[in-house]
Amino acid sequence: xxxxxxxxxxxxxxxxxxxxxxxxxxxxxxxxxxxxxxxxxxxxxxxxxxxxxxxxxxxxxxxxxxxxxxxxxxxxxxxxxxxxxxxxxxxxxxxxxxxxxxxxxxxxxxxxxxxxxxxxxxxxxxxxxxxxxxxxxxxxxxxxxxxxxxxxxxxxxxxxxxxxxxxxxxxxxxxxxxxxxxxxxxxxxxxxxxxxxxxxxxxxxxxxxxxxxxxxxxxxxxxxxxxxxxxxxxxxxxxxxxxxxxxxxxxxxxxxxxxxxxxxxxxxxxxxxxxxxxxxxxxxxxxxxxxxxxxxxxxxxxxxxxxxxxxxxxxxxxxxxxxxxxxxxxxxxxx
Numbered sequence: 001x002x003x004x005x006x007x008x009x010x011x012x013x014x015x016x017x018x019x020x021x022x023x024x025x026x027x028x029x030x031x032x033x034x035x036x037x038x039x040x041x042x043x044x045x046x047x048x049x050x051x052x053x054x055x056x057x058x059x060x061x062x063x064x065x066x067x068x069x070x071x072x073x074x075x076x077x078x079x080x081x082x083x084x085x086x087x088x089x090x091x092x093x094x095x096x097x098x099x100x101x102x103x104x105x106x107x108x109x110x111x112x113x114x115x116x117x118x119x120x121x122x123x124x125x126x127x128x129x130x131x132x133x134x135x136x137x138x139x140x141x142x143x144x145x146x147x148x149x150x151x152x153x154x155x156x157x158x159x160x161x162x163x164x165x166x167x168x169x170x171x172x173x174x175x176x177x178x179x180x181x182x183x184x185x186x187x188x189x190x191x192x193x194x195x196x197x198x199x200x201x202x203x204x205x206x207x208x209x210x211x212x213x214x215x216x217x218x219x220x221x222x223x224x225x226x227x228x229x230x231x232x233x234x235x236x237x238x239x240x241x242x243x244x245x246x247x248x249x250x251x252x253x254x255x256x257x258x259x260x261x262x263x264x265x266x267x268x269x270x271x272x273x274x275x276x277x278x279x280x281x282x283x284x285x286x287x288x289x290x291x292x293x294x295x296x297x298x299x300x301x302x303x304x305x306x307x308x309x310x311x312x313x314x315x316x317x318x319x320x321x322x323x324x325x326x327x328x329x330x331x332x333x334x335x
Contacts, residue, residue: 041147043082044181045318047311048122048170049074052113054274055089057247059096061259067105074113078311081115081122081170082180084148088168091144095126095164102130120171129161149174225268228254232265236280243307247273281305282319285312286327293331297324 056072063070099109112125133154145152150168157163172180235253239245250273251261265276281304288300301312301324316324 041084041087041149041175041179042181043084043172043175043179045080045082045172046085047078047314048081048083049077049079049113050274051083051085051088051272052092052111052124054272055092056096056111057258057262059093059100059259061257063096063100063103063107063109066100066103066107068100068103068107068109070109072111072113076115079115079119079122079170080314081119082172082175083168083170087144087148091141091148091166092124094141094144098133099126099128099130099162102133103128104130115170120174121167121169124166124168126164126166127161132156133162133164228264229268232261232276233280236277237284239305240281240284241303241305243305245305250277278315279319282316285316285324286320289324289328290331293328295328297328300324 052074053072056070060070096109103109106129108127108129110125110127112127113122114125115122133156138152138154142152145166145168148168150166152164152166154162154164169175232250232254235250236245239249247258247261251258254261256264262273265271265273269276271279285300285304288295288303297313298309301309304312306312306315313324316322316327320327322330
């Protein structure tokens with residue numbers, strides 16, 4: 001009886017493995033097959049072009065160290081749209097890591113990103129002059145792109161190299177309601193009990209939900225992680241109004257490489273470098289508004305290092321859940 005039960009369980013496990021294997025290797029031409037509940041999509045509104053530049057830059061160091069030329073071009077320079085940043089980041093890293101392995105010192109990699117005329121989808125074209133990509137290596141990438149409701153195709157021309165084109169929908173209505181991350185969801189990954197060189201400020205309810213892991217880090221005895229975050233935050237605050245304070249300068253001030261800084265910030269906060277700095281700048285913007293509610297939005301934007309007040313307003317709403325004017329009005333009413 002026991003042996004029969006074991007055999008029965010073994011058959012169920014074997015069938016489960018076969019089903020999962022078939023799911024992972026099925027063609028991805030149809031991007032709308034059901035998503036496993038434990039994976040799913042979490043799309044949110046982001047500046048896609050900024051995200052692409054940010055995500056691809058930290059692997060640029062690896063490529064250039066190998067003598068591989070890397071370029072990225074986006075059109076337009078800024079474009080808001082709905083994407084799953086974590087999933088797209090993994091897609092790019094897998095694809096570019098595979099590319100780096102195939103190219104020699106004369107290698108060239110180019111990324112071009114552009115939208116269609118309706119501005120409801122984005123195409124990401126990745127070109128290299130290396131040998132043909134291994135189809136097995138493309139299987140997981142194909143699957144992940146399909147998860148994002150997108151399409152992918154790869155072309156190879158002898159003596160010219162590979163061209164991989166990824167097309168993704170970026171309109172909110174392209175996704176199911178349960179796949180949408182609330183526009184007012186948590187974006188601050190900087191806990192209130194970190195020394196920010198500014199008083200702790202009150203933000204809309206929910207702004208700091210979901211950051212227990214970072215709070216635990218910061219509430220623990222002074223550790224290397226805590227020291228690192230303290231120094232990183234101080235660097236941003238020391239250059240809060242400088243629009244040209246970029247990742248290279250940030251990494252230099254931290255005494256590490258750009259890739260090390262990127263990976264450490266990602267590990268500790270779940271954010272890339274740009275969003276980490278953005279959160280601190282927006283928090284400082286809130287403080288400025290509370291100190292002087294007569295300030296214009298553009299004045300606040302420039303004081304916290306934003307060149308474009310419109311982009312500042314977009315970033316402000318992404319972090320706090322409201323427009324700067326709404327926040328200032330709330331400050332005035334609470335007087």
